[in-house]
Amino acid sequence: MADVNWAGNLAYAAERILRPRTLDEVREMVAAAPKIKALGTRHCFNDIADFDGGVQIDIGDVEVPIEIDAESATVTVSGATRYGELAPVLHGRGFALPNLASLPHCTIAGSVATGTHGSGRRNQGLASAVSALELVTADGELRRLAKGDKDFAGAVVNVGALGVVTRMTLDLVPAFEVRQNVFDALPWSALFDHFDEIEDAAYSVSMFTNWANDSVDLAWLKSTGDQRTELFGARPADGPRHPAHAAGLPADNCTEQLGVPGPWHERLPHFKLGFTPSAGDELQSEYFVPYRHATAAFEALRGLGDRIAPLVLCSEIRAIAADDQWLSPAQGGDRVALHFTWHQRQAEVEALLPVIEERLAPFGVRAHWGKLFHHRPSDGSWPMLGAFRELRDRLDPDGVFRSPYVARYVGR
Ligand SMILES: Cc1cc2nc3c(=O)[nH]c(=O)nc-3n(C[C@H](O)[C@H](O)[C@H](O)COP(=O)(O)OP(=O)(O)OC[C@H]3O[C@@H](n4cnc5c(N)ncnc54)[C@H](O)[C@@H]3O)c2cc1C
Missing domain, CATH: 3.30.70.2520 (Alpha-Beta Plaits)
Known part of the structure; x- marks a missing residue:
């Protein structure tokens, strides 16, 4: 049976799922693949995580420890860590994330890639807790982007179009x-x-x-x-x-x-x-x-x-x-x-x-980037879409991560 998303309404068209065990394998697989897209826990309802004509990569088997830095009140985790796994560890050390989505089952990289959010008039989306990320780009290079870097505000909510996010650093607040x-x-x-x-x-x-x-x-x-x-x-x-x-x-x-x-x-x-x-x-x-x-x-x-x-x-x-x-x-x-x-x-x-x-x-x-919708996002409703397209073209000039979804909604 074809691999399907969580809701079962989409059979992925990608040829297969690659499962690297180390960061070096992630880099080698990305560098060798003509067309590739990262896959999280598959909770999206459309083809955002799919790549018809390419492969998917699931980094869940790459071991990355949860590293809490109490002094700076940050945690560094794998992009494949699920919120539900991370939260009790943070709580045990007296820390929290400011907000969570309605479910704790999704990966952190997959959630922030689609702009996932919880609720609260004074609470920002989950991507706002990210203060740095490490990304394997189309050439297999590992790049680090942190708050304050020129491209950072474009790189976190990325619909999987910039590369494979291997590690992320999140800002913490005291447990509550x-x-x-x-x-x-x-x-x-x-x-x-x-x-x-x-x-x-x-x-x-x-x-x-x-x-x-x-x-x-x-x-x-x-x-x-x-x-x-x-x-x-x-x-x-x-x-x-x-x-x-x-x-x-x-x-x-x-x-x-x-x-x-x-x-x-x-x-x-x-x-x-x-x-x-x-x-x-x-x-x-x-x-x-x-x-x-x-x-x-x-x-x-x-x-x-x-x-x-x-x-x-x-x-x-x-x-x-x-x-x-x-x-x-x-x-x-x-x-x-x-x-x-x-x-x-x-x-x-x-x-x-x-x-x-x-x-x-x-x-x-x-x-929502990861749920069912009809309209084509326009630069009118998303004023920074053009800047994102330019960033995507710089990081992925040959379209290695340019899946049908990315081509349709971000642009060719
Ligand atoms: C029951 C249910 C409840 C939900 N509740 C909420 C909610 O409260 N708020 C909300 O906003 N959304 C909600 N969602 C939507 C959900 O948060 C998003 O669909 C989220 O993106 C799913 O994450 P995932 O790990 O399953 O990613 P996937 O669906 O596997 O992938 C999503 C995107 O992330 C990219 N991606 C995944 N991993 C990486 C990586 N390592 N590097 C780079 N890109 C990557 C993929 O390429 C793809 O573009 C809900 C969904 C379900 C099924």
């Missing part, structure tokens, strides 16, 4: 505790009238809806300080909730809720490491609009509620703080993220995506 409180049935009027206050109500806030129900199904608050006991007319949940609670999914694979304090890495992700995250049998899309357009974007999606609801398990609203990484969804300004966990009905989902994108187009919408 988080409590999760979930509220049922937030009135839509509360979301429209008090969006800023809701976003400010906790360290990380997620809201779940199908865009058609009478109220927002869940508001999920992850607090580092005082916990809210009320939220603009929503009811405190009487038990643990799955993000797709309204669709009937049980909360067995979810991290502990009901206000029980716990370490950051056991509360910031919605899903536990040892379990299948989310629903498993699903597809995903996600769009980003400037934070100031949040409520107008909610109106637009509510207008499509009767078309979205039959296809969606749940949709998640999050906020992301601005950063300066060229291909980051939050490059240049705070964003609201509008995520969709779809039933695995790909043809119907793909027929609806252009409609959603048209409704969000007036807000300068961007799409």
Whole structure:
């Protein structure tokens, strides 16, 4: 059977997967391959990690120790390290990462390559914690780029187009505790009238809806300080909730809720490491609009509620703080993220995506690089795409990493 991605909606077309055991082997394999693309834990929903006509390389067997430097509050890890493996080690040494995505299962290099993010109006995407990276480029050379270097802001969110990231250094913060409180049935009027206050109500806030129900199904608050006991007319949940609670999914694979304090890495992700995250049998899309357009974007999606609801398990609203990484969804300004966990009905989902994108187009919408989308990214919505293309052409002049996805969305 062909190798498939996590969701099983894509059989990789690459000829085979190379599995080097040492850094030298990575360099030799890259230098020898005419066409190659790095592969992480395969959690993307499109062909971003594939290379039709080339090979994939998985560096998970290259042994790289986790090196914590307590003095500079940094950690250096393999690009193939998964957040869920790293987090308990950091916590044991009194450190934390400022934020995590909804699942801890993905590799660090794969996550930051696609601009993966968590939630929190004052929390940046995961790539913002990266302060240096080591990259095997098309010629087999190992290059190091660090914060402050000219190309650094273009190199972290890289859609795998610049080379194979072998090691990364991440900035750390002191370990912290988080409590999760979930509220049922937030009135839509509360979301429209008090969006800023809701976003400010906790360290990380997620809201779940199908865009058609009478109220927002869940508001999920992850607090580092005082916990809210009320939220603009929503009811405190009487038990643990799955993000797709309204669709009937049980909360067995979810991290502990009901206000029980716990370490950051056991509360910031919605899903536990040892379990299948989310629903498993699903597809995903996600769009980003400037934070100031949040409520107008909610109106637009509510207008499509009767078309979205039959296809969606749940949709998640999050906020992301601005950063300066060229291909980051939050490059240049705070964003609201509008995520969709779809039933695995790909043809119907793909027929609806252009409609959603048209409704969000007036807000300068961007799409998550690793999820399903329809539109071609333009230099209008991604102002640094041209600079990234120039960097890519310098590091990979012969197109060794220029997979069909990279050619389609970054350019030839
Ligand atoms: C259940 C579920 C929940 C999710 N939740 C979130 C969420 O909360 N927030 C969010 O933003 N996203 C989320 N995602 C999307 C996910 O974070 C991204 O798809 C992420 O990129 C997956 O990482 P991966 O290791 O599986 O990478 P892959 O899918 O294997 O690869 C992704 C990209 O990274 C590149 N890459 C991988 N390894 C390297 C390397 N060593 N060097 C260079 N490039 C490399 C690949 O070439 C490819 O371009 C979710 C996905 C799933 C399935």
